[in-house]
Amino acid sequence: MKCITGTSNRVLEVDLGTRSFSVYIVSREERRQWLGAKGLGLKLVYDRMPMNADPLGPDNMVALMPGVLMGTGAPCSGRFHAVTRSPMTGIMTSSSCGGPFGMQLKTAGWDGLLIRGQSSDPVIVRVDSEGVVFEDARPFWGMNISESQKAMVHGKESALVIGPAGEKGVVFANVASGHRFLGRGGIGAVLGAKKVKGIVAEGGNFTIAPASPKAFSRVKKRGNAYIQRNETSAVGLRNYGTNMNLNPGNEANILPVHNFQAGRHDRSFELSGEMTKDIHDTRYHTCKPCTILCGHSGNYSGTRMPVPEFETTVLLGTNLGLFDREQNVEFNRICFEQGMDTISAGGILAWVMEASEKGLVSTALRFGSPEGIREALMSMAAKEGFGAEMAMGTRYLARRYGGRSFAMEVKGLEMAAYDPRGCVGQGLAYAVANRGACHLSAYLVALEVYFGLLNRHSTRSKAEFVCFLENLTCVINSLQSCQFTMFAYTLEPPLSKYTPDFILSLLMRYVPKLAIGLMDFSLYTRLWTSVMGERMSSAEILKAGERIHVLERYMNTCMGISRQDDRLPERLLTEGRRGDDKKRTVPLEKMLHAYYRLRGYDRNGIPEGKLLKRLGIKAAG
Template identity: 30%
Template sequence: MFQGGYMGKVLRVNLTTKKVSVEDLPEKIARDYIGGAGFGVKYLFDEVPGDVDPLGPDNKLIFAPGPLSGTSAPCASRMAVTTKSPLTGAVGMSLSGGYFPVELKFAGYDVLIIEGQADTPVYLHIRDDKVAIKNAEKLWGMDTQITQSIIKQDVNDHNTRIACIGQAGENQSKMAAIINERRAFGRKGVGAVMGSKNLKAIAIRGSGQVPLANPKAFETARKFMLEAMKQSPVLYPEFSKLGTPMVVDATSAMGIFPSENYRNTGEKDYSTTIGVEASISRNKGSEHCYGCPVGCTQLKLAQGRGYEGGMSDPEYETYYSLGSVVGVESVDSIIYNDMLCDKYGLDTMSVGVTIAFAMELFERGMLTAADTNGLDLRFGNHQAVTQLIEEIAFRREGMGALLCDGSRIMAEKVGGEADDFAMHIKGLELPAYDPRGAKAHGLNFATSYTGADHNRGYAFQEVFGIPVPNAYDRFAVAGKGWLTKWNQDIRCATTDCPTMCGFLMDMAVPAIAEQNTADLVSSVSGIALTKEDVGMVGERVNNLARVFNITAGFTRADDTFPKRIMAETLKEGGSSGQRISQEDLDLMLDEYYEARNWRQDGVPTRQKLAELDLPEAAAVLVARGLL
């Protein structure tokens, strides 16, 4: 059936019944959704009602690489995991790279669906068509690094690749990640879902290859892409040597690198203490994902008492979440605390922003030393960050229990005005870009189907001036609805589905991405896709995810910003004078919905759903009286 690119198989594992089954991947799903996040959203929509308990047996975990994963297409190492997020209640889709994703393809599968709930800890062991649900009681309580090493020993093959949860996932922290090697399916609490299923790990070793439908056409498309990458002004000269930490300096100069829970409105510049200069001195080399010629991951080794020997690879976002947003200026503590988060299996971003929230409440007297058990939660106290990470991972009584389900739930627990200082959208903590100084980037946070997620529609035009510097006024409000729609659809179609590394889109090949994706996917799979087809896949996924979220209870009112972003104006620095008023937001949303052909209440129109061939989505809305 499939000529290449796809293995044509979906592996389904029910942890309640212990039934393992394999079914065919329908070609229509491959054509309409390409792979990765597309498959995830489609299977989630079809199989999981929007109102299920995310931590109950009816939620599912859907792992899907894409048709390019495991081929020699550069930077296509990635895999999406899709579930209903316990942190947001919306679609929880998170991607990771490394080597784990391609093993699923090599083992012969395009999708792995985990359903049900085991009654005692288990792990899944996949060796091609041999699939076993194994006892994991001995692994329960172990961190992600030890878990991986023990499983490798137990299966007597250290080349087996493993994704697992740490103690945070076991304790169902809604900020828990799924870790493979030191990489993370980081956000939206996907690790808590795995923990709720008593699934400690998934270990995979495949012996197959991904077939190519048209090797010659593939080679042409691949070469074209490699050439485009070479011509990027940043990809090899800078990005491969500095990685994402280089963005600290760029966004600091723009006045959009947030700090101190966003209360610092530009007065203080963190790039001098935790910028690229400060962090590069800790560099110990690069790491590559499968098939990546760039190798942007920068291994860093911490120095100094208490942190020395800590080794990790913090990304840009972590310099914010364990650095500036908690007022921390110690690069070494960032490296060390990043390592701790990986070890316990926690999303560095949500963890840091939630700690920043606690710090602000502490400095305002809304949390006292009695609440913190004596811990001095002033901004900048990096030892306190270290300690809170442990409290969160183990859901310890007191601060651990208060913080471990993220900012939104913490705000509810604290009550009063607390939520005014909680920096989340739909429950997902904000990424390291102040929306006030990059409006399309911000609008994407407000409208992404996963909550405040920079990766679902990265406004590289605003942040990097790509493809043409200053083509977009980043402060402007008008036009950002259309731009955001385009960014979300192209990001989805060319990155999240094929699957392809997002950094390529942001820094190298956005202008050619749709055509290149069409060429690559068509040549590997033999399913002829045009540039327009690719664009429509992105739109389809964004619409189907939107409808899922509507059935989960989300409305236009949830497409918004934290109060502070709308109430306070940036006072100094590169975005001085910027804020987002309610009028700005309304204008952007109106335009965004219009660009999407959605109604002004944020519900997709019957016409749009028909155009995208989504009768199932229309049917669900009709059944709920929404269409």
């Protein structure tokens, strides 16, 4: 078995139309500027894809990119990234995924896979250390996710597969790698339009070794130690999974209920991670390698099933007025097998329930009732009846039938499970996130609610921390590490850990630049340096994160995005939550102006030429 030190810098470029492939060699400068995974994927697509490419046409490209940490055994590094133009939003989307596919691609000797063109017939793309072989996928067309995985994968191979929803062009169709997903933005629909049922990788030809083994061993040990002693990662996530957020969210009145009409419900605890652990005999069901162990399975009526993640639990649970764990698992299973994003599916169902109550559409779907939900999910996946319209997303439905005021989406992407009227910085993060209403672009709710370091109802310092977290998140998604490591890697270093919370809070609120300058995220920098054998300072690596974020924004503006799109649903701007006596809304405009100024965007939200020049981004021709 051969050994790759750091990265191979070899990327496969596949053309489905001509059934051919070539190899692109990533330069040292590209690697330092764009790091890998998300960043490098964006840059490679930007250099090759017309900005007016039809998301479901042959010119759209999909980049599948493992990061520099993949295969090294770094904590929580078993993740890869996908980048493409979304059929749901019409702009760029990206997604991070666990599961086995990334490791197989990396150990086959590839640092990325670029897919362009369109096949005339259903196809399987098989990747090994020699390149690509194309196989007939017609026998597998129509299979659900589990059936496809069993039929396509042999031995130690792993696959990315789409379900019936991707084949039918459901705009929020996802892609499965084992029991994990490229979830948001409709990447499954893009592959379905290209007639790609699955991409199978056979790795194991190469081992991955860090350039500086001793330094890597030290930083890996420190990273694991930080994770093991951090309360969020080692206690909350490990014991209760992402549903550790449910009870605190309900207590803070930010848990979506009845399509974001309310922020809490007396029965919400029934879906909590604590109750799930107590009743369903949960066990670990995680990505590999993983130190945090947030993924779980549980015993549901005698069958061991994946425990739904927090976003699924809320969007297909409390936001529909439903609190039955068995039903929640069943709805999650249907979305899994059909290949649909649970956040968007839940957001669409909530809009339809409210629109039905208001007489805008005629369905039997109602808040608090599970009746018809299974059938609605299946009709969406099959694009049959009214399901064909639901399959186009909330924005489409509201434009067609009315109800824009309660369409809970940003840039066409349904909102995740945090009500920003109780954490206004998260509202700014939603509004400006590059892929739409994304909670993972800048997870400000942690600082506002879970750690209480920023006043959650004040606009003070929110623009500064959104910018910082966007940049740092791009670094994490480009190395690529799990975003949950951020809690341990930034809060466990001595300066953060031993500074009293009230002092940290004062610094963050009143001198945010100083507070951000004092934040120690150098463990990510040391991971990069030890794996690649090239020194980068924390300032340089954070600038790379800024470069990646701004490139994605610039690509979006080339696709038509501007200030008018950096908005929130009308409900959040004009209507207070039930249960909030002060009827707070999100004061977006003030924060948005400050954000643009800090980012170097003009008043219309477009990156200015001097910003592009400073970051080394060449303007589109």
